[in-house]
Amino acid sequence: MNSNIFEHRFGNGQSVHYRRLPSGTCYHAETPEPVIELLEQLRQCRRKIRLFYGDPETGQSWHEEHDIIGCIGRSRGFIKVPLLVESGEIGGPALLDHCIIRIDTPRKVLYQHATFRVGDVTLVKGALQRLPWEVWIDDVVHARFQSKLEAQQYRDFMQGHRFARR
Numbered sequence: 001m002n003s004n005i006f007e008h009r010f011g012n013g014q015s016v017h018y019r020r021l022p023s024g025t026c027y028h029a030e031t032p033e034p035v036i037e038l039l040e041q042l043r044q045c046r047r048k049i050r051l052f053y054g055d056p057e058t059g060q061s062w063h064e065e066h067d068i069i070g071c072i073g074r075s076r077g078f079i080k081v082p083l084l085v086e087s088g089e090i091g092g093p094a095l096l097d098h099c100i101i102r103i104d105t106p107r108k109v110l111y112q113h114a115t116f117r118v119g120d121v122t123l124v125k126g127a128l129q130r131l132p133w134e135v136w137i138d139d140v141v142h143a144r145f146q147s148k149l150e151a152q153q154y155r156d157f158m159q160g161h162r163f164a165r166r
Contacts, residue, residue, distance in 0.1 A: 005029055008079060018079060026079045028098035030056070035100050038111050039082055042103075043072040049110070050163055051084065051095070052102035059101050059115035063137060063158060065165070067093045106163040118159050123151050 009015045017029035019036070025043070027036050042049055051068045054061040070092060073085040085092040101113040119138040126134040131144035133151035137158065145151040156162040 018081075024080050025074055026081050028096075030098040031100075032056075034111060035097060035103070038103060039072055039095070039097065039100075043074060043082065046071045047105060048087070050104040051100055052104075052116070052160065053096055053099045054101040054113070054116075056099055056101065056113070059113035059117050061101065061116070061118045061158075062099075063118070063142065065158075069164060102160065104160065104163060109160070121155050121159050123148075123155050 004020050005017055006020060007015050007017050018026040019029050019031070020026045021036070021040065023040060025040065027039075048069070048071055051064075052061055053064050053068070067084060070084040070086040070089075072095075073083040073092065074080050075083055075091075075094065082095045082097055083092045084095055100111075101116050102109065103111040120136075122136045124134045124136055126132055126141075126144065128144060131146055133145045133148050134141050135143045135145070135151055135155050135158065142158070143151075143154055145154065153162060153165060157165045
């Protein structure tokens, strides 16, 4: 893929290295080539996707629940970065494209890090009366719910077996 690398310095002294593609889109310099190619395709076709963010070294999910479903768009200006745009919106948050460990459509996994891992996800009947159903990830309570169905849906969502929570 033909691209050039450049460094952008922010006012706070921090800097980021970007890779600018011939299309004008700029990706973090450490974003894997297959992720860049797929995101560029998805930006062109405006297909709805779900992103999993995580540790790019280990493939361990960060268990993100928000700002992970939408279409790929692009910002304006000198550094045109990929955005995640929800249905009906015209803008959205910039992607942490170098931290994407999986990309799904509602029916299919399009990309997955070689060592993708969510963790050990379990459903437990807890002690709280108001929120008796608990979802644990790697032996830590991650969420609590009133109904078992809500807890099951959340568990399946976090594991990537459901595209959306509801």
